[in-house]
Amino acid sequence: MVDFPTTRQEQILGWLSESPSLSIDELVRRLGVSVMTIHRDLDQLVRSGQVEKIHGGVIRADSRTRRTRALQVCRLCDAPVSERTQVIIQTAASEPLYACCPHCGILLMGEVVQPTSILAKDFIYGRMVNALTAYYLVGSSITLCCQPSYLCFGSEGDALNFQKGFGGRIATFDEAKVQLEAEHHHGCGGEHSVG
Ligand SMILES: [Zn+2]
Ligand SMILES: [Zn+2]
Structure with missing residues (x-):
């Protein structure tokens, strides 16, 4: 349980520097707070231009190009789905x-x-x-x-x-x-x- 919004937001940004996207579920699990709270935190980060919300998750604001490239995972082999060959x-x-x-x-x-x-x-x-x-x-x-x-x-x-x-x-x-x-x-x- 991480109590302070600013601490949580820093934590979220820290995780996003290691992986291009995070799901809401994952954030709820890691931070031990409610879905509502996560959305409030993300909304603040979106307003400050640091992240973008995607369906069910969040990505770094600077990873706009990754969004289409690696959003989906192949149903058969788990490789990231390239938009070029999907x-x-x-x-x-x-x-x-x-x-x-x-x-x-x-x-x-x-x-x-x-x-x-x-x-x-x-x-x-x-x-x-x-x-x-x-x-x-x-x-x-x-x-x-x-x-x-x-x-x-x-x-x-x-x-x-x-x-x-x-x-x-x-x-x-x-x-x-x-x-x-x-x-x-x-x-x-x-x-x-x-x-
Ligand atoms: Zn595949
Ligand atoms: Zn393939």
């Missing part, structure tokens, strides 16, 4: 699921019951495209979080052009899914629970 699976039943890259996204897909949409980031244009109709460049010389790397392209032409420079082979979603699931099962040997 895959988002929407379901009727729960919050959207994020994957770090198409490699994880396609594998994750197989575990999701009734996804309503699967969006992947086009590697060239940076816009979200339908992952099911996209093309994937597999095992090119571009290294991403997961190996082999799967790059997503909204059009086959873009994938082909990219292949000329960076190698790899092109797969549709279904082909990529079959390959990944086969590799995954006799791959690294790690147990992976399904469902």
Whole structure:
């Protein structure tokens, strides 16, 4: 229990210098005060321009760029989700699921019951495209979080052009899914629970 607001605020800033974001729950736990109190402290820090509140937590005010880069964690491998390669699976039943890259996204897909949409980031244009109709460049010389790397392209032409420079082979979603699931099962040997 930390009684003084200024002491708590200094403490919060101290923790934020070590990690880019903190959740409200974590602050409640660490400081032993109520959620209301945490919000009051954070509001003061926001007013003084030192932090920014995000959904359910707080980030340093100077880490604006990290906010989009590392806010989400891959549902499959726990890697931070890069905005450049993210895959988002929407379901009727729960919050959207994020994957770090198409490699994880396609594998994750197989575990999701009734996804309503699967969006992947086009590697060239940076816009979200339908992952099911996209093309994937597999095992090119571009290294991403997961190996082999799967790059997503909204059009086959873009994938082909990219292949000329960076190698790899092109797969549709279904082909990529079959390959990944086969590799995954006799791959690294790690147990992976399904469902
Ligand atoms: Zn991942
Ligand atoms: Zn990945």
